[in-house]
Amino acid sequence: MEISFWEKAFKSDTTFLFGSSPNKTVTDFENLFNEKGAVLDIGCGDGKNVVYLARQGFKNIDAFDISETAIEKLKRISDNEKLEINSQVKSLQEFNFEKQYDLVMSFGVYHFVPEQEWKNFILKAQQNTKLGGIHIIQMFNDNIPPTSDIAPYAVGMAKDGELKKLYKDWEILQFLSYEFEEKHPGVSLHKHASNKLVARKIRK
Numbered sequence: 001m002e003i004s005f006w007e008k009a010f011k012s013d014t015t016f017l018f019g020s021s022p023n024k025t026v027t028d029f030e031n032l033f034n035e036k037g038a039v040l041d042i043g044c045g046d047g048k049n050v051v052y053l054a055r056q057g058f059k060n061i062d063a064f065d066i067s068e069t070a071i072e073k074l075k076r077i078s079d080n081e082k083l084e085i086n087s088q089v090k091s092l093q094e095f096n097f098e099k100q101y102d103l104v105m106s107f108g109v110y111h112f113v114p115e116q117e118w119k120n121f122i123l124k125a126q127q128n129t130k131l132g133g134i135h136i137i138q139m140f141n142d143n144i145p146p147t148s149d150i151a152p153y154a155v156g157m158a159k160d161g162e163l164k165k166l167y168k169d170w171e172i173l174q175f176l177s178y179e180f181e182e183k184h185p186g187v188s189l190h191k192h193a194s195n196k197l198v199a200r201k202i203r204k
């Protein structure tokens with residue numbers, strides 16, 4: 001996927017379009033993660049969340065993104081700091097699970113994937129999560145139509161709340177439906193509608 005304003009930021013080691021601090025959900029729930037745990041970040045971008053966890057001492061981290069530019073940047077950052085992050089260029093549709101994870105997270109990605117594909121992927125991710133493992137998902141819902149900058153790509157926006165239904169056998173630790181405003185270089189202030197879910201696997 002080539003979304004120019006992202007790709008531009010991914011080319012720079014000093015610009016972080018989506019911020020260089022971890023997502024607040026990662027820090028809010030970090031007491032649930034263990035640094036020995038296996039972590040997977042889906043559509044990691046330039047890696048703010050995995051870089052944060054690696055700096056905290058996590059060593060069993062896998063991350064992938066469809067963008068070569070994003071992964072090159074993440075590799076430069078992790079090489080410079082000698083962080084143990086196994087990152088690769090891969091699309092969610094091609095990714096094969098080769099181990100069981102303790103934490104699977106995905107921020108701002110699934111709405112760029114056709115609905116049936118992200119739903120199938122979630123089922124596979126659930127099967128490849130250890131008992132007690134955590135999933136964190138943030139994705140846009142269609143309460144607000146996509147803005148012109150992302151409309152051609154936002155093919156899989158959720159219906160508000162449907163994400164939760166996929167986790168009916170899990171313990172829901174947080175489920176949010178909210179709107180927020182954003183501004184990117186070249187894109188004026190606009191609003192998104194989003195869902196966020198934090199859930200724990202409680203049954204095999």
Ligand SMILES: C[S@@+](CC[C@H](N)C(=O)[O-])C[C@H]1O[C@@H](n2cnc3c(N)ncnc32)[C@H](O)[C@@H]1O
Pocket residue numbers: 001006018042043044045046047048064065066067070090091092093106107108109112113
């Ligand atoms: C809004 S950015 C979020 C990046 C990162 N998760 C963060 O929070 O900073 C969305 C990311 O999803 C990636 N992406 C989009 N479609 C994808 C797919 N099918 N497979 C893997 N990554 C994808 C994009 O390349 C981009 O890096």
